[in-house]
Amino acid sequence: MSSLAKTAQDVVRKSVIVAAPIALAFEVFTGRIESWWPMASHHIGEAACAALVIEPRVGGRWYERGVDGVECVWGGVLVWEPERRVVLLWQLNAQWQFDPTIHTEVDVRFSAIDERTTQVELEHRGLDAYGADAMAMREAFGSVNGWTGMLDHYAEVAGRRPRG
Amino acid sequence: MASTRTTLQARRFAALGDPTRLQVFTLIARSPLSVAEVAERLPVSRPAVSQHLKVLAEAGLVQRESIGTRNLYRPDTDGIATMRDFIDSLWDVGLARFKVHAEALARARAAPPAKEKK
Numbered sequence: 001m002s003s004l005a006k007t008a009q010d011v012v013r014k015s016v017i018v019a020a021p022i023a024l025a026f027e028v029f030t031g032r033i034e035s036w037w038p039m040a041s042h043h044i045g046e047a048a049c050a051a052l053v054i055e056p057r058v059g060g061r062w063y064e065r066g067v068d069g070v071e072c073v074w075g076g077v078l079v080w081e082p083e084r085r086v087v088l089l090w091q092l093n094a095q096w097q098f099d100p101t102i103h104t105e106v107d108v109r110f111s112a113i114d115e116r117t118t119q120v121e122l123e124h125r126g127l128d129a130y131g132a133d134a135m136a137m138r139e140a141f142g143s144v145n146g147w148t149g150m151l152d153h154y155a156e157v158a159g160r161r162p163r164g
Numbered sequence: 165m166a167s168t169r170t171t172l173q174a175r176r177f178a179a180l181g182d183p184t185r186l187q188v189f190t191l192i193a194r195s196p197l198s199v200a201e202v203a204e205r206l207p208v209s210r211p212a213v214s215q216h217l218k219v220l221a222e223a224g225l226v227q228r229e230s231i232g233t234r235n236l237y238r239p240d241t242d243g244i245a246t247m248r249d250f251i252d253s254l255w256d257v258g259l260a261r262f263k264v265h266a267e268a269l270a271r272a273r274a275a276p277p278a279k280e281k282k
Contacts, residue, residue, distance in 0.1 A: 012248060016259045016260075021270065
């Protein structure tokens with residue numbers, strides 16, 4: 001069966017500690033995604049992306065709005081617990097297009113280390129959904145907007161890391 | 165955060181940075197091929213194909229396999245693993261940017277600069 005078994009390959013786990021209060025961390029993560037998402041290379045629409053929106057409720061949509069006003073759905077909201085946890089449904093295939101048959105989940109948990117510091121733990125699971133389409137993966141792997149663009153962002157982020 | 169994995173990925177990106185080599189890899193990813201078969205499909209000489217395959221192999225992107233007297237190259241990637249790596253790097257970048265942005269905002273709110281203009 002297509003289980004959500006926690007095999008090493010099926011799950012990506014990340015954790016980051018942020019010098020920001022938990023409310024702000026949650027707000028930035030869910031309410032201002034376009035401020036930090038590597039937008040230039042990782043969006044669906046034809047036009048440049050104007051906004052990336054998570055509708056703040058269970059059942060809400062997760063979508064991108066291009067500068068041309070066209071909206072492209074990425075998935076939706078499965079769990080919405082303000083300042084504590086959000087689980088997003090991510091339905092983009094390896095070619096960065098919406099695909100309703102893809103079901104992966106991004107589970108993000110926020111915990112306060114102290115009043116000014118927050119730990120954000122992220123788990124992106126169900127990646128075996130991509131196993132069926134090796135061709136599509138090759139596309140993602142080889143595309144200019146794939147890994148190559150990502151490295152540029154990496155360099156950019158690393159280059160303006162805040163002092164202290 | 166720069167790890168061995170990141171270094172390996174950087175080599176992979178670099179290996180695919182050449183348009184011809186990317187084409188070679190794309191063909192191999194589709195089905196295992198010999199040097200001659202790749203050369204037939206692209207406007208590239210056999211020695212050049214061999215050279216590209218060598219670079220791809222060193223980057224861990226293709227593997228050589230001998231079947232009888234034939235040497236075939238096949239992709240050295242598992243589909244899921246490839247996509248997983250892709251998502252993995254995506255979140256590395258995303259969360260790094262998230263951290264930068266959230267912390268800048270936190271600093272601004274903690275100590276609003278008196279002379280800041282909007």
